[in-house]
Amino acid sequence: MSVRPINRTFSIAPMLDWTDRHYRYFARLMSSQTLLYTEMVTTGAILHGRGDYLAYNQEEHPLALQLGGSNPVDLAACAKLAAERGYDEINLNVGCPSDRVQNGRFGACLMAEPELVAECVTAMKQVVDIPVTVKTRIGIDEQDSYEFLTQFIDTVKAAGCEEFIIHARKAWLQGLSPKENREIPPLDYERVYQLKRDYPELNISINGGVKTLEECQTHLQHLDGVMVGREAYQNPYILAEVDQKLCGIDAPVMSRDAVLEKLLPYIEKHLQQGGRLNHISRHIIGLFQGEVGSRVWRRYISENAHKQGAGIEVITQARAEMDSVVSL
Template identity: 60%
Template sequence: MVHNSTPLSRRFSVAPMMDWTTPHFRYLARLLSRRALLYTEMVTTGALIHGDTARFLRHNAGEYPLALQLGGSNPEELAHCARLAEQFGFDEVNLNVGCPSDRVQNNMIGACLMGHPEKVAEGVRAMIAATSLPVTVKHRIGIDGRESWDDLCHFIETVAEAGCRTFIVHARIAVLDGLSPKENRDIPPLKYPWVYDLKARYPELEIIINGGIKTFDECHEHLNHTDGVMLGREAYHNPWLLAGVDSEFFGEADPVASRHDALRAMLPFIQEELDRGVYLTHITRHIMGLFHGQPGGRQFRRHISENAHRPGSGIEVVLDALSKVREPVREPMAEATT
């Protein structure tokens, strides 16, 4: 795939989220921000090696800069998948050491690996040897039974020694015994100072903070102490937030002026996907938050909910939904005064 020339920066990124950061959401996110770094959903090494590789790695060249997140712990498999990431044009390959799901624990994937720093280091070393892409790790600050500051530092030091320079830290522990994945995103308390202290202790490493961040003001506060911020659910449920990222964090012009413009810019892509046989509802579920908090936003969502799943639904459903939301009046450009 042909890369655009946008440099990869981790100053602001959108977290990998299962069922959410699909190619359809990422296409919308990229229309709203040229600079936010986007991540795929987690893909397991097993799915990539034994499944439909091309389907799992499919993305649009317009999504760059884009990172692939892998779930796995076998060094040979991770190395093989890191090579695939490079071959398919991704800009970074990230190892998931934060997902608390039982399904992944049984296969030594995700947060349970925090209990096995040497295993993570082995995997990272194999990936670095296999690809020229940056290899990064996303993890929690601990897991039940290994939740001390010393445990966290041991994890960071072990993995850094294997060559990892970038750690994306979800500022909560994961409770593997007794909490569901959903509860693990809310119940364990956020400990942002732990992430700040990691940056202070390891200034040579790139430390990105994640977990519960909702506003630009919060982002700026975190950026006083860390190298970057990663937003998850807020960026998904209220994607228009991304439309201010380029000016707010990179000093560059924002790419779209209105929500209407963003959705209109997405129409040719939606049509292409429909022509490929994708159901409209698989696309539209990711644009539901675009008019979050706007007059007519509820009618927009309702129209899509009631119509997108009908057999043969096409782009007219999106256009009809769009007509339910009043377009903002454009102010004329201010005349330069002398």
């Protein structure tokens, strides 16, 4: 199977309970170039769980699977399954600080075990032809020197990893919740810039606190890529200009209504297959953020999409309610 070339200029962060396949389909409608990531999936879920944890829509490509785990054999087995299913990249989570993740010995705590991360990367690279990448932090707890970070990079790079996504905050493994870990440790973009200067041969993307495409453009003067998290979810329409502003694609920018129009058949199909409206509608609540009537849109969907038997008319009525506000 041929390996698809991946544009790493702009990507959307893997976010648990958020970046599911419905959100990714919606995001792809607005940008053909954005690299999409799954939510973090543990090796245990894939190998022993009930259900298909590797399911996705073909339209989502380019698509990376983010794995959580620290057992090289299990990670290799999951990577092989994912490559066979057509994923474009395997990403190892070395950034999540939650207690649950630490108890499973993966996530950010793995920064303290670079040799184990290197083993994991080696095991996966031996069984797949697609890129194996690592998403990590700039440090953990008191281990937050630049030397600590470069030692980690050196060790994992020696295993053949050529692409790193760096969340520009260290993680506090004790005493802070995952939410606090996204906000309290200060961002240090300059440290990530320095990493790229010292490792020009590596592909390095930055993550953390990025809210606008203008900020992305600034980061791209120093780095290879930018990964955006919550802003791409809560204000998804920023994706509509990614191809043009960041990737040099000469194409018209799709309107919010055009995006919605293209999503409706997907929603209809999901409903016909027995799915519920709010499986998808929860992802589009922010589509009209900043527009007149956006509050009406959000409220109408929030109050009605979860109801038994709710159908496509909830979406069309929410849009009509917006228009009635505009015309007042």
